[in-house]
Amino acid sequence: MMKQIALVSMTLLVFAGGCSRNTIAETYGEDARKIIQATLDKNDAWTKMEELCDGIGYRLSGSPGLEQAVEWAVASMKADGQERVHTETVMVPKWVRGNEWAKMVKPHEYELHMLGLGLSVGTPPNGITAPVVCVKDEKEFEALGDQMKGKIVLFNNPMPEYHPEKGAQYGTAVRFRSRGPRMASEKGALACLVRSVTAYSLRSPHTGATSYDKETPKIPAAAISTEDAAMISRLTARGEEVIVKLKMDAKNHGMVPSANVIGELRGSTRPDEVLVIGGHLDAWDVGHGAHDDAGGCVIAMEAINVLRRLNLIPKRTIRVVLWTNEENGLNGGRQYAKDHADEMPKHIGAIESDSGVFAPKGISVQHRDANIQAIAAKQLEDILQLLEPINANMVKEGWSGADISPMKPAGVVLMGFMVEGSTYFHLHHSHADTLDKVNPDELSRCVAALAVVSYVLADMPGRLGVPSEN
Amino acid sequence: MMKQIALVSMTLLVFAGGCSRNTIAETYGEDARKIIQATLDKNDAWTKMEELCDGIGYRLSGSPGLEQAVEWAVASMKADGQERVHTETVMVPKWVRGNEWAKMVKPHEYELHMLGLGLSVGTPPNGITAPVVCVKDEKEFEALGDQMKGKIVLFNNPMPEYHPEKGAQYGTAVRFRSRGPRMASEKGALACLVRSVTAYSLRSPHTGATSYDKETPKIPAAAISTEDAAMISRLTARGEEVIVKLKMDAKNHGMVPSANVIGELRGSTRPDEVLVIGGHLDAWDVGHGAHDDAGGCVIAMEAINVLRRLNLIPKRTIRVVLWTNEENGLNGGRQYAKDHADEMPKHIGAIESDSGVFAPKGISVQHRDANIQAIAAKQLEDILQLLEPINANMVKEGWSGADISPMKPAGVVLMGFMVEGSTYFHLHHSHADTLDKVNPDELSRCVAALAVVSYVLADMPGRLGVPSEN
Numbered sequence: 001m002m003k004q005i006a007l008v009s010m011t012l013l014v015f016a017g018g019c020s021r022n023t024i025a026e027t028y029g030e031d032a033r034k035i036i037q038a039t040l041d042k043n044d045a046w047t048k049m050e051e052l053c054d055g056i057g058y059r060l061s062g063s064p065g066l067e068q069a070v071e072w073a074v075a076s077m078k079a080d081g082q083e084r085v086h087t088e089t090v091m092v093p094k095w096v097r098g099n100e101w102a103k104m105v106k107p108h109e110y111e112l113h114m115l116g117l118g119l120s121v122g123t124p125p126n127g128i129t130a131p132v133v134c135v136k137d138e139k140e141f142e143a144l145g146d147q148m149k150g151k152i153v154l155f156n157n158p159m160p161e162y163h164p165e166k167g168a169q170y171g172t173a174v175r176f177r178s179r180g181p182r183m184a185s186e187k188g189a190l191a192c193l194v195r196s197v198t199a200y201s202l203r204s205p206h207t208g209a210t211s212y213d214k215e216t217p218k219i220p221a222a223a224i225s226t227e228d229a230a231m232i233s234r235l236t237a238r239g240e241e242v243i244v245k246l247k248m249d250a251k252n253h254g255m256v257p258s259a260n261v262i263g264e265l266r267g268s269t270r271p272d273e274v275l276v277i278g279g280h281l282d283a284w285d286v287g288h289g290a291h292d293d294a295g296g297c298v299i300a301m302e303a304i305n306v307l308r309r310l311n312l313i314p315k316r317t318i319r320v321v322l323w324t325n326e327e328n329g330l331n332g333g334r335q336y337a338k339d340h341a342d343e344m345p346k347h348i349g350a351i352e353s354d355s356g357v358f359a360p361k362g363i364s365v366q367h368r369d370a371n372i373q374a375i376a377a378k379q380l381e382d383i384l385q386l387l388e389p390i391n392a393n394m395v396k397e398g399w400s401g402a403d404i405s406p407m408k409p410a411g412v413v414l415m416g417f418m419v420e421g422s423t424y425f426h427l428h429h430s431h432a433d434t435l436d437k438v439n440p441d442e443l444s445r446c447v448a449a450l451a452v453v454s455y456v457l458a459d460m461p462g463r464l465g466v467p468s469e470n
Numbered sequence: 471m472m473k474q475i476a477l478v479s480m481t482l483l484v485f486a487g488g489c490s491r492n493t494i495a496e497t498y499g500e501d502a503r504k505i506i507q508a509t510l511d512k513n514d515a516w517t518k519m520e521e522l523c524d525g526i527g528y529r530l531s532g533s534p535g536l537e538q539a540v541e542w543a544v545a546s547m548k549a550d551g552q553e554r555v556h557t558e559t560v561m562v563p564k565w566v567r568g569n570e571w572a573k574m575v576k577p578h579e580y581e582l583h584m585l586g587l588g589l590s591v592g593t594p595p596n597g598i599t600a601p602v603v604c605v606k607d608e609k610e611f612e613a614l615g616d617q618m619k620g621k622i623v624l625f626n627n628p629m630p631e632y633h634p635e636k637g638a639q640y641g642t643a644v645r646f647r648s649r650g651p652r653m654a655s656e657k658g659a660l661a662c663l664v665r666s667v668t669a670y671s672l673r674s675p676h677t678g679a680t681s682y683d684k685e686t687p688k689i690p691a692a693a694i695s696t697e698d699a700a701m702i703s704r705l706t707a708r709g710e711e712v713i714v715k716l717k718m719d720a721k722n723h724g725m726v727p728s729a730n731v732i733g734e735l736r737g738s739t740r741p742d743e744v745l746v747i748g749g750h751l752d753a754w755d756v757g758h759g760a761h762d763d764a765g766g767c768v769i770a771m772e773a774i775n776v777l778r779r780l781n782l783i784p785k786r787t788i789r790v791v792l793w794t795n796e797e798n799g800l801n802g803g804r805q806y807a808k809d810h811a812d813e814m815p816k817h818i819g820a821i822e823s824d825s826g827v828f829a830p831k832g833i834s835v836q837h838r839d840a841n842i843q844a845i846a847a848k849q850l851e852d853i854l855q856l857l858e859p860i861n862a863n864m865v866k867e868g869w870s871g872a873d874i875s876p877m878k879p880a881g882v883v884l885m886g887f888m889v890e891g892s893t894y895f896h897l898h899h900s901h902a903d904t905l906d907k908v909n910p911d912e913l914s915r916c917v918a919a920l921a922v923v924s925y926v927l928a929d930m931p932g933r934l935g936v937p938s939e940n
Binding site: 050054055056057058065107108109110113201202203204226227230231234235238240287288426427430431432434435436437 | 520524525526527528535577578579580583671672673674696697700701704705708710757758896897900901902904905906907
């Protein structure tokens with residue numbers, strides 16, 4: 001099968017694309033209009049968001065809130081009449097932030113707005129008080145060399161403004177949050193501060209996972225607001241000595257059980273073939289993770305709810321998977337791929353929504369095989385014509401989602417649900433990722449878009465990534 | 471004199487306007503171009519901002535920071551070669567925020583982002599724990615009646631979005647921060663929370679002064695972020711009981727000495743006639759008060775610095791006044807008007823900049839006499855033609871500044887320096903009012919605009935608010 005696909009010519013691709021465009025439009029036009037109309041008229045996504053965000057609160061891995069969210073998701077999908085609703089155990093790290101603060105003590109006393117990085121070790125009980133050295137990038141870091149010994153290293157690398165074509169460029173901007181503590185530790189630093197990964201701030205620190213290696217000592221690491229990072233850099237640039245005191249009680253408590261939550265809209269004729277859709281149920285212990293990723297969970301739950309209400313039961317199964325522990329471990333995604341390894345060939349695709357629930361834009365597709373990816377992209381271009389009425393018909397290639405990435409080696413077609421992204425990183429991993437930032441109309445459009453795409457992918461005669469026969 | 475002015479006809483006004491337009495343009499066109507060019511080429515405003523904001527820190531009335539700022543301003547104006555640099559003692563309230571926090575304890579534990587309101591009393595040592603009742607406006611407040619007894623009242627009144635013509639509408643939006651604690655106390659409430667006065671938030675609480683009266687018990691009052699206010703309102707609307715614990719160590723410590731700072735560019739031929747320009751040196755004990763109002767102080771300091779460097783010495787004196795205690799008392803403004811009462815007839819005008827140092831837009835003029843105000847506005851329209859190159863030629867009527875308002879009864883022509891205002895209240899009285907929010911180019915344009923207007927007003931043959939003779 002794979003070899004055949006690899007040999008597919010561009011001519012056939014274009015031809016297949018042309019054919020399926022007509023077929024999809026003819027076959028699913030009416031259903032798509034019905035789904036969109038019914039969803040925009042009325043759906044329960046906002047109520048689910050209120051229950052999950054306002055009603056439960058923080059849901060970091062290892063916290064009671066996350067396990068309440070697991071229970072809530074099970075109860076909610078059961079109440080919606082979904083099938084085979086169950087949990088699948090996942091071991092997740094229990095990292096507890098504890099009390100934490102940082103202040104500048106020289107040249108004057110000034111509270112820094114900080115959040116310890118996820119999985120960071122804490123400071124000694126009396127904190128760490130040391131002069132700060134600032135670096136903007138790798139070049140400045142290398143130039144400093146021994147001057148970091150015994151100091152607190154601040155990585156003041158600004159995230160660029162959102163770019164309509166390049167996007168947020170998070171992948172690049174996040175590098176010092178991930179690697180900074182290791183880099184600083186190797187040079188003998190006592191602690192590591194990183195400028196929050198955001199291009200816009202109102203003194204809002206943004207947390208996120210960091211990592212260590214085995215060779216170098218684990219030093220405490222925290223994000224500070226962009227404002228505080230900029231201020232310290234201005235002071236040191238003027239030749240002032242800046243001394244910071246950092247106090248963090250953060251502690252890793254080993255692994256504890258959590259769970260992925262699963263519910264299905266069982267397929268009518270080929271129920272063993274599965275389209276996975278979902279998001280991650282865990283969130284950072286700040287704000288309510290409304291966009292990251294309550295929204296992703298809720299639009300998946302509500303997408304099959306809408307279809308079931310309309311009695312639109314596709315041939316294949318649509319399986320909602322709400323992963324646990326995306327933020328600081330990815331153990332939910334890994335466990336799902338492992339537990340369902342035998343079933344992977346029957347996974348016709350997986351769609352993750354983990355970029356917020358702003359106005360939906362379309363789908364990005366990713367496959368380990370570039371040819372299959374291209375075929376799938378072409379098919380999606382045809383399918384997403386059905387989403388033109390809600391401006392969600394954009395198809396891109398090469399990106400999908402973290403929780404579904406462990407299914408990549410098995411050859412599953414991975415898809416990322418794309419939304420308008422200009423403000424996502426203003427909120428991401430911060431106290432400000434709260435429900436008021438979600439627009440109910442945009443949320444409904446996300447549900448509609450995901451329901452239409454899921455229904456067509458689960459129902460269409462051909463399989464995503466496999467060229468049309470005619 | 472005043473009677474004559476009141477009788478001035480519209481015809482004369484228009485005629486005078488026409489005349490002075492030519493005269494001003496002819497007389498001051500070259501000087502204005504020179505001032506603008508020199509200022510945009512190079513000025514010390516940014517360095518002054520760094521010294522005041524980054525170098526000193528918090529400067530609330532009664533704090534060491536404010537007194538350091540007073541010393542800094544004296545030293546800075548002396549270093550610039552300004553004349554008669556001195557301080558004038560003002561007694562100001564010493565209110566200390568102390569430790570403070572609030573959390574929702576039911577339906578789940580959730581940290582609220584709060585800032586105690588300035589001049590608020592503290593809570594008992596163990597805090598106040600009580601159910602919350604929400605009201606949006608006066609109507610909902612009145613309807614609640616006795617239900618507020620023994621509760622924490624939350625005023626969840628949203629600030630409207632910035633409107634290009636109506637502006638920020640702060641005056642209306644701020645009413646519950648000012649009066650809410652009194653209103654709630656009258657109904658037997660234990661504490662008062664108000665939704666932060668901002669239309670945009672990243673979980674950023676905004677403080678500001680509140681007030682009590684003598685009859686009702688003083689209850690603790692705090693602002694919470696708009697997100698937290700919205701969440702509590704959603705929860706109560708769904709019928710959930712919301713319980714909040716509020717802890718505030720805030721305390722009033724009576725009156726302590728502070729000072730207004732004064733420095734002059736002495737007039738060449740009529741030095742006893744004075745144009746006052748300035749801002750307030752105090753700021754809330756959060757962020758660095760960069761826009762509110764370090765910027766207003768610095769552009770005034772730098773405006774006369776630019777003129778002195780260019781050897782443009784006007785006939786009348788330009789007096790920089792940096793008021794203390796605008797934020798929670800206005801004692802600096804009151805004391806200046808009192809101490810200089812005899813000199814008021816010689817005050818040809820007063821310009822306050824206290825709306826941030828964004829792109830300059832122009833001047834708003836205010837006088838106790840509507841006719842004089844109209845004459846002054848007409849004259850300013852002519853003068854501000856000189857600021858067309860930097861788009862700062864807008865003239866409005868009816869608003870000026872808080873610190874200069876005590877000079878209104880004496881008949882001084884009051885002016886407010888207007889800037890682009892769409893984001894000011896995102897930062898106002900919050901941790902986010904920091905130097906990074908100031909654009910150095912916009913800051914320079916503010917200096918240029920203020921220098922040109924000040925120079926012309928202090929040098930022109932006629933007096934602002936007095937119709938031209940010809």
